[in-house]
Amino acid sequence: MAPPKKQKVANKSQQARHNPPKQQTFTGIIGTTSTRSTQKISETQQQAAPIQLQQSILDVFCRAFHGDQRSLDDINASIQKVKGHLFLREFSHAFAKQEYLDAYALRWSASRALGYLDILLHGDLQDFWLGEITSRPDDNNNAADAHTSTDAADPPREQSDSGACRIACIGGGGGAEVAACAAAALALSTTTFDSARSGPRPLSLSLSPSSKAEIHAIDIADWSGCVEKLTTALTAPRELSAYASESAKAANKPLIDPGCLQVRFSQRDILNADEDALRGLLGGVGLCTIMFTLNELFTDSIARATAFLLALTDVMALGSWFLVVDSPGSYSEVKLGNGEDAKSKRYPMKWLLDHTLLEVAGGKNSKWRKHVSDDSRWFRLNPALKYPMDLENMRYQIHLYQRIESEGS
Numbered sequence: 001m002a003p004p005k006k007q008k009v010a011n012k013s014q015q016a017r018h019n020p021p022k023q024q025t026f027t028g029i030i031g032t033t034s035t036r037s038t039q040k041i042s043e044t045q046q047q048a049a050p051i052q053l054q055q056s057i058l059d060v061f062c063r064a065f066h067g068d069q070r071s072l073d074d075i076n077a078s079i080q081k082v083k084g085h086l087f088l089r090e091f092s093h094a095f096a097k098q099e100y101l102d103a104y105a106l107r108w109s110a111s112r113a114l115g116y117l118d119i120l121l122h123g124d125l126q127d128f129w130l131g132e133i134t135s136r137p138d139d140n141n142n143a144a145d146a147h148t149s150t151d152a153a154d155p156p157r158e159q160s161d162s163g164a165c166r167i168a169c170i171g172g173g174g175g176a177e178v179a180a181c182a183a184a185a186l187a188l189s190t191t192t193f194d195s196a197r198s199g200p201r202p203l204s205l206s207l208s209p210s211s212k213a214e215i216h217a218i219d220i221a222d223w224s225g226c227v228e229k230l231t232t233a234l235t236a237p238r239e240l241s242a243y244a245s246e247s248a249k250a251a252n253k254p255l256i257d258p259g260c261l262q263v264r265f266s267q268r269d270i271l272n273a274d275e276d277a278l279r280g281l282l283g284g285v286g287l288c289t290i291m292f293t294l295n296e297l298f299t300d301s302i303a304r305a306t307a308f309l310l311a312l313t314d315v316m317a318l319g320s321w322f323l324v325v326d327s328p329g330s331y332s333e334v335k336l337g338n339g340e341d342a343k344s345k346r347y348p349m350k351w352l353l354d355h356t357l358l359e360v361a362g363g364k365n366s367k368w369r370k371h372v373s374d375d376s377r378w379f380r381l382n383p384a385l386k387y388p389m390d391l392e393n394m395r396y397q398i399h400l401y402q403r404i405e406s407e408g409s
């Protein structure tokens with residue numbers, strides 16, 4: 001696992017304006033929530049998530065991974081050690097200690113979380129969220145609104161009993177996906193999303209009773225300690241000084257109501273999970289993400305990564321979604337032939353992915369419909385965000401698929 005590539009944002013005053021290509025707003029869904037949030041998001045146009053929410057997520061990362069009074073110098077020393085080990089691909093050393101994992105999450109997962117939140121709130125994912133809203137048992141109003149803008153041809157998804165929005169994040173141990181998915185799921189189902197607040201006060205999402213997110217992070221490395229700390233920071237109020245006023249205490253709400261979020265972590269090598277195990281991990285999820293991890297899997301073994309994608313096809317519910325984000329221009333090399341005749345061939349990750357999902361799985365009758373494919377996008381951080389260390393812009397390729405009934409079946 002290489003550390004995310006630095007995209008030169010150290011000097012925030014030099015940051016370029018956020019300008020992702022083809023950015024859409026979420027008016028279809030926001031229209032089913034509050035008018036204030038509609039205004040805010042369409043005013044900003046280029047930022048899918050309100051800046052207050054982004055700042056609240058950064059504050060959560062600070063509380064989770066910098067709340068134990070370790071000095072920034074100590075944390076930076078851990079970051080340097082992690083960087084050195086990752087550079088040498090010494091993964092077991094890089095993540096040998098909890099302090100290294102915490103340092104990694106504080107340094108790299110926080111900006112990734114903002115990038116992922118931007119992706120999740122982008123119009124690309126609109127059909128996924130609309131499906132979640134329409135399938136909620138108690139949400140008739142939302143269902144009526146949402147139906148107007150859902151593609152009638154989209155297959156309805158088989159639902160979880162709880163009616164919760166269920167998301168699985170493969171390679172999501174570092175916490176970026178957990179924070180982003182939790183914030184996105186709950187932001188979009190909030191009834192009174194308070195976007196009118198300004199300044200550094202944390203935003204508190206006020207949720208409709210039916211909204212609940214179940215997020216399952218799956219990773220080969222043991223990130224359970226980090227996921228636990230992050231979940232606590234997302235769902236607990238900030239610690240206040242003993243001298244805080246009564247009004248400050250009354251206003252001190254967690255970012256996310258603990259009853260609305262369930263986070264699970266499983267330490268698994270996804271390439272070693274057989275179909276039954278995979279069904280246990282992914283069966284019934286509405287969205288499966290694999291962020292900056294698929295190319296690593298292909299690099300490990302194209303054959304095993306392909307087998308994993310085919311098994312995933314069999315276990316993902318009809319109507320569910322698969323989101324792949326990775327570094328642009330990722331290639332994996334495979335050796336063909338033996339001995340002196342062996343030749344290396346390089347395959348772009350995108351080609352391997354499309355070939356497996358759209359051609360191999362299902363043959364002529366594809367089991368996946370491709371909704372989005374973009375070879376290069378940017379998420380650029382808002383210079384107004386405050387954080388005790390550098391944050392990094394993110395450049396990525398993105399591919400979004402929906403599991404459909406194959407015509408032949």
Ligand SMILES: C[S@@+](CC[C@H](N)C(=O)[O-])C[C@H]1O[C@@H](n2cnc3c(N)ncnc32)[C@H](O)[C@@H]1O
Pocket residue numbers: 001002108109112170171172173174176177218219220221268269270271291292293296297
């Ligand atoms: C480059 S990191 C990306 C982390 C996170 N998704 C993010 O974007 O911040 C790749 C992650 O995939 C995990 N990983 C690598 N191979 C894996 C496998 N075979 N099964 C499950 N997780 C794996 C690593 O432990 C690591 O957490």
